[in-house]
Amino acid sequence: MQSMSLDPAQPSAGPAADPVTVPRPETGLSRQSQPVPRTLPSAPERTLGEPRVRNAAITSRMVSVHYGAKRALFDIDLDIGRHEVIALIGPSGCGKSTFLRCLNRMNDTIEGCRVSGEIRIDGQDVHSPELDVVQLRARVGMVFQKPNPFPKSIYDNVAYGPRIHGLVRTKPETDELVEKSLTRAGLFEEVKDRLKAPGTSLSGGQQQRLCIARAIAVQPEVILMDEPCSALDPIATAKVEQLIDDLRKNYTIAIVTHSMQQAARVSQRTAYFHLGRLVEVGTTSQIFRNPEHQLTVDYITGRFG
Amino acid sequence: MPRAPFSPARSPPASEAKLSSPHRSAAAAARTRRRQLSERLFRACGAIAISLGLLFVAALFYSIISHGHTAFWQTELRLDLEFAPATLGLGSSTPSPAELGAADYGAVIRESLAREFPEVVERKERRDLAGLVSSGAPFTLRELALADPSLIGSKRSLWLIADDEVDMFVKGTFDRATLEAERRFKDRQIAWIDRLQAEGRIEKRFNSGFFTSGDSREPELAGLGGAFMGSVYTLLLTLLLSFPLGVAAALYLEEFAPKSRWLDLIEVAINNLAAVPSIVFGLLGLALFINFFGLPRSSPLVASLVLTLMTLPIIIIASRAALRSVPNSIRQAALGMGASRRQTVLHHVVPLALPGMLTGAIVGMARALGETAPLLMIGMVAFLVNVPKGFTEPATLLPVQIFLWADSPERAFAERTSAAIMVLLVFLMLMNSLAVILRQRFERRW
Numbered sequence: 123m124q125s126m127s128l129d130p131a132q133p134s135a136g137p138a139a140d141p142v143t144v145p146r147p148e149t150g151l152s153r154q155s156q157p158v159p160r161t162l163p164s165a166p167e168r169t170l171g172e173p174r175v176r177n178a179a180i181t182s183r184m185v186s187v188h189y190g191a192k193r194a195l196f197d198i199d200l201d202i203g204r205h206e207v208i209a210l211i212g213p214s215g216c217g218k219s220t221f222l223r224c225l226n227r228m229n230d231t232i233e234g235c236r237v238s239g240e241i242r243i244d245g246q247d248v249h250s251p252e253l254d255v256v257q258l259r260a261r262v263g264m265v266f267q268k269p270n271p272f273p274k275s276i277y278d279n280v281a282y283g284p285r286i287h288g289l290v291r292t293k294p295e296t297d298e299l300v301e302k303s304l305t306r307a308g309l310f311e312e313v314k315d316r317l318k319a320p321g322t323s324l325s326g327g328q329q330q331r332l333c334i335a336r337a338i339a340v341q342p343e344v345i346l347m348d349e350p351c352s353a354l355d356p357i358a359t360a361k362v363e364q365l366i367d368d369l370r371k372n373y374t375i376a377i378v379t380h381s382m383q384q385a386a387r388v389s390q391r392t393a394y395f396h397l398g399r400l401v402e403v404g405t406t407s408q409i410f411r412n413p414e415h416q417l418t419v420d421y422i423t424g425r426f427g
Numbered sequence: 428m429p430r431a432p433f434s435p436a437r438s439p440p441a442s443e444a445k446l447s448s449p450h451r452s453a454a455a456a457a458r459t460r461r462r463q464l465s466e467r468l469f470r471a472c473g474a475i476a477i478s479l480g481l482l483f484v485a486a487l488f489y490s491i492i493s494h495g496h497t498a499f500w501q502t503e504l505r506l507d508l509e510f511a512p513a514t515l516g517l518g519s520s521t522p523s524p525a526e527l528g529a530a531d532y533g534a535v536i537r538e539s540l541a542r543e544f545p546e547v548v549e550r551k552e553r554r555d556l557a558g559l560v561s562s563g564a565p566f567t568l569r570e571l572a573l574a575d576p577s578l579i580g581s582k583r584s585l586w587l588i589a590d591d592e593v594d595m596f597v598k599g600t601f602d603r604a605t606l607e608a609e610r611r612f613k614d615r616q617i618a619w620i621d622r623l624q625a626e627g628r629i630e631k632r633f634n635s636g637f638f639t640s641g642d643s644r645e646p647e648l649a650g651l652g653g654a655f656m657g658s659v660y661t662l663l664l665t666l667l668l669s670f671p672l673g674v675a676a677a678l679y680l681e682e683f684a685p686k687s688r689w690l691d692l693i694e695v696a697i698n699n700l701a702a703v704p705s706i707v708f709g710l711l712g713l714a715l716f717i718n719f720f721g722l723p724r725s726s727p728l729v730a731s732l733v734l735t736l737m738t739l740p741i742i743i744i745a746s747r748a749a750l751r752s753v754p755n756s757i758r759q760a761a762l763g764m765g766a767s768r769r770q771t772v773l774h775h776v777v778p779l780a781l782p783g784m785l786t787g788a789i790v791g792m793a794r795a796l797g798e799t800a801p802l803l804m805i806g807m808v809a810f811l812v813n814v815p816k817g818f819t820e821p822a823t824l825l826p827v828q829i830f831l832w833a834d835s836p837e838r839a840f841a842e843r844t845s846a847a848i849m850v851l852l853v854f855l856m857l858m859n860s861l862a863v864i865l866r867q868r869f870e871r872r873w
Contacts, residue, residue, distance in 0.1 A: 231758070273778075336760075
């Protein structure tokens with residue numbers, strides 16, 4: 123936002139930062155539970171690449187998160203553009219899921235979690251008292267790592283959100299929205315004869331697509347996906363990836379993934395997180411073909427993570 | 428990180444491995460035998476524990492059932508009764524209800540017995556003869572006459588409840604070979620009973636009064652009806668009070684309350700309350716509900732308040748465990764799609780936790796059903812002939828009734844005590860099976 127004049131992450135002019143100046147870890151990175159001072163030199167103070175976009179759907183400035191005394195995110199600036207898929211990548215515990223959960227304030231549900239900084243969705247501060255958290259989560263849907271359909275019928279799984287948000291009034295309206303959502307999620311043909319069957323009776327990949335249908339039934343503006351394919355086999359993964367690509371026309375999507383191939387396949391922009399810092403942001407092709415930061419290079423080439 | 432290359436040279440040659448393997452020596456074989464032995468011993472210990480438990484349960488059931496089953500049948504005498512207005516002490520053959528109520532029905536029974544045994548003339552003998560019939564029989568006749576005034580002036584052959592000593596003799600509780608001085612039943616009474624039996628005038632008939640009537644000093648008239656209704660009223664109110672309170676408390680503690688030292692304190696307090704001896708709750712009920720609030724003594728209302736205090740911790744602990752067992756992913760899913768905390772809890776968490784909550788509630792109810800000590804403190808140990816008809820009427824409860832009968836000297840109360848325990852156990856089993864059924868009905872997979 124323009125009001126943020128003190129922005130430490132002014133976009134650097136091109137590939138100015140010299141990767142060589144960053145000390146390279148000698149033996150690869152020991153796991154992230156290292157004390158912060160030891161690993162600080164490897165994580166940069168400034169984000170490389172361009173974290174801002176014009177006319178962003180979501181802007182975040184100086185976002186930090188503490189779990190109790192432990193700091194999980196360090197002053198993240200990152201914009202998410204409209205109708206783009208942004209992939210958040212990085213080793214386990216680097217804060218990418220934490221960042222994702224800031225965007226719909228799911229971190230509120232975690233005991234001892236404090237979020238500071240500013241996150242705006244369409245210019246509206248998500249932490250402002252005027253914005254009801256329920257309203258926010260209706261606008262910013264979420265798909266979780268493990269498929270978690272409600273122990274209800276397939277139909278009720280999809281119809282639940284529209285019902286509680288008052289998007290549907292009559293049975294025909296609900297039927298139509300359920301069919302539309304399931305069709306968009308590419309699941310309708312597979313389940314149209316057993317909408318009354320429990321959602322948990324579906325296969326893992328179908329369950330995850332049901333969760334996506336459930337999320338889009340609420341008609342959100344943004345969909346957050348937290349490793350949506352990590353529990354799925356390659357065929358189900360391919361279907362979900364295809365679905366993400368289709369959904370991009372109507373939604374803004376942020377996806378956390380451990381699979382770099384997946385990030386490369388589905389996203390237009392990629393953000394690389396490391397130990398709670400946003401190391402590098404850029405177009406997906408730039409990040410994977412021509413990463414600027416040594417940590418990004420190491421991660422993408424599989425040297426750690 | 429460069430992975431450590433796997434080099435075949437580092438693993439020892441196969442022959443060397445064979446020689447040095449620690450799993451092929453004699454010592455290893457001995458270790459295996461020892462391990463297998465201890466495994467078997469461990470399993471045997473469990474089996475022994477289970478069999479011992481089953482043995483004790485079987486002994487308990489055998490003892491109770493063998494003592495108690497006879498109480499469900501009651502000896503009755505068939506007498507040819509003449510309801511002559513003169514015998515009843517009535518002036519006319521069409522008496523008013525007030526006159527009917529005051530009539531002497533004992534005289535009808537005595538007259539019938541005198542016709543049956545004309546040789547009995549002596550006063551003492553006649554008293555023994557009249558003693559064959561329960562002292563409650565005239566009241567039965569009175570009820571009959573009040574319900575149907577045309578009885579007056581007619582002749583009927585009716586089954587009347589026999590005295591408890593007759594009952595005991597017919598059931599073979601004591602032997603006729605014992606000395607007359609050592610039993611309350613006289614030799615001539617035995618002779619009369621033998622004669623009545625030969626005439627087919629004595630029969631053991633189903634004892635419906637045991638389930639319907641209230642307590643009595645006469646064992647043959649004493650029934651569980653009052654205590655049963657008292658237990659039903661009390662448990663109903665206890666469930667209505669403790670289940671919503673307990674579930675609400677558990678929901679707040681588990682789903683809404685922020686983690687704090689206060690919460691820990693409350694948790695410790697609840698756990699301690701569950702372990703407080705129940706008589707302490709009785710004292711509390713006496714001081715608080717009866718002395719301070721002035722609620723009616725001996726009433727199911729006070730009993731249920733005391734039992735609510737006692738079962739609340741159980742229900743809260745069980746409900747919290749049930750809520751904790753609901754996977755967090757369900758909560759996340761609901762919250763993530765914009766359900767409020769209340770919607771999340773009511774629409775998704777509670778339905779999944781309900782079977783566990785119900786089980787906890789019924790376990791608590793079962794404990795409340797069997798509880799005696801706190802009831803002693805609030806005046807439920809009362810001799811009550813009437814069956815209670817409301818929550819504020821004096822009542823007694825099944826376990827208290829058992830306690831009272833176990834304390835009574837009459838021999839016939841012994842079998843009634845066992846029979847009452849059987850009824851209590853059946854009640855308990857019904858409640859537990861209800862818990863199982865509810866559990867299976869509401870159980871859902873996730």
